[in-house]
Amino acid sequence: xxxxxxxxxxxxxxxxxxxxxxxxxxxxxxxxxxxxxxxxxxxxxxxxxxxxxxxxxxxxxxxxxxxxxxxxxxxxxxxxxxxxxxxxxxxxxxxxxxxxxxxxxxxxxxxxxxxxxxxxxxxxxxxxxxxxxxxxxxxxxxxxxxxxxxxxxxxxxxxxxxxxxxxxxxxxxxxxxxxxxxxxxxxxxxxxxxxxxxxxxxxxxxxxxxxxxxxxxxxxxxxxxxxxxxxxxxxxxxxxxxxxxxxxxxxxxxxxxxxxxxxxxxxxxxxxxxxxxxxxxxx
Numbered sequence: 001x002x003x004x005x006x007x008x009x010x011x012x013x014x015x016x017x018x019x020x021x022x023x024x025x026x027x028x029x030x031x032x033x034x035x036x037x038x039x040x041x042x043x044x045x046x047x048x049x050x051x052x053x054x055x056x057x058x059x060x061x062x063x064x065x066x067x068x069x070x071x072x073x074x075x076x077x078x079x080x081x082x083x084x085x086x087x088x089x090x091x092x093x094x095x096x097x098x099x100x101x102x103x104x105x106x107x108x109x110x111x112x113x114x115x116x117x118x119x120x121x122x123x124x125x126x127x128x129x130x131x132x133x134x135x136x137x138x139x140x141x142x143x144x145x146x147x148x149x150x151x152x153x154x155x156x157x158x159x160x161x162x163x164x165x166x167x168x169x170x171x172x173x174x175x176x177x178x179x180x181x182x183x184x185x186x187x188x189x190x191x192x193x194x195x196x197x198x199x200x201x202x203x204x205x206x207x208x209x210x211x212x213x214x215x216x217x218x219x220x221x222x223x224x225x226x227x228x229x230x231x232x233x234x235x236x237x238x239x240x241x242x243x244x245x246x247x248x249x250x251x252x253x254x255x256x257x258x259x260x261x262x263x264x265x266x267x268x269x270x271x272x273x274x275x276x277x278x279x280x281x282x283x
């Protein structure tokens with residue numbers, strides 16, 4: 001299934017994509033695509049519903065983040081060896097885990113707001129993992145059993161805040177609109193192998209990132225297992241899994257960063273596409 005959240009920001013409704021690519025309203029089945037609504041039992045209930053009899057959503061509504069009320073937005077750093085090389089950093093021996101503050105989460109096509117004092121705004125296409133049930137001290141062979149599905153993400157980053165200022169990466173990863181998720185939450189039954197997905201990102205129609213999830217240093221199963229050894233994950237939590245090479249920071253001979261008016265487009269096989277226009281911060 002391809003599940004969506006549609007409508008004005010803060011008032012999104014749950015939906016499902018029918019076989020003609022149209023949105024059908026799921027409001028009578030679930031209140032939101034959040035928390036326990038992402039459990040195996042809830043997803044089975046949605047799967048049994050006659051999609052063609054659900055209310056058809058007319059027009060072209062705004063798409064919100066494909067997961068609502070995310071409790072923990074987890075990110076993995078330097079998880080592609082060629083990206084670590086372009087960033088001038090060693091290949092990690094264990095996954096690098098950091099958080100993005102959940103207030104950065106936005107819809108897949110919402111504008112990216114360049115924060116105050118930003119000068120090095122960057123892009124990162126990533127595969128997102130959506131947790132569907134409580135995950136605590138998992139065994140590695142069962143790790144993917146807790147996954148509800150996958151989504152497309154852009155780990156928008158401000159490199160001065162992240163790297164050149166003291167402290168943790170969270171500062172450079174968490175400004176408002178730095179976490180577009182979607183367009184869809186694609187249930188895991190539709191993604192036969194999360195380690196074989198092509199991914200791409202362009203800026204103003206120019207090629208920037210090209211990669212495949214098969215080149216992850218730590219695969220999805222390892223990441224879910226690893227995270228569960230350090231903290232409990234709940235339904236609706238999201239892990240974004242790292243980015244392939246081609247970010248602005250790593251461009252040669254000089255880095256290139258985003259400016260107001262730029263348009264970023266990105267996609268992953270089976271998970272849809274996003275489009276964001278960069279705009280200046282306004283109080």
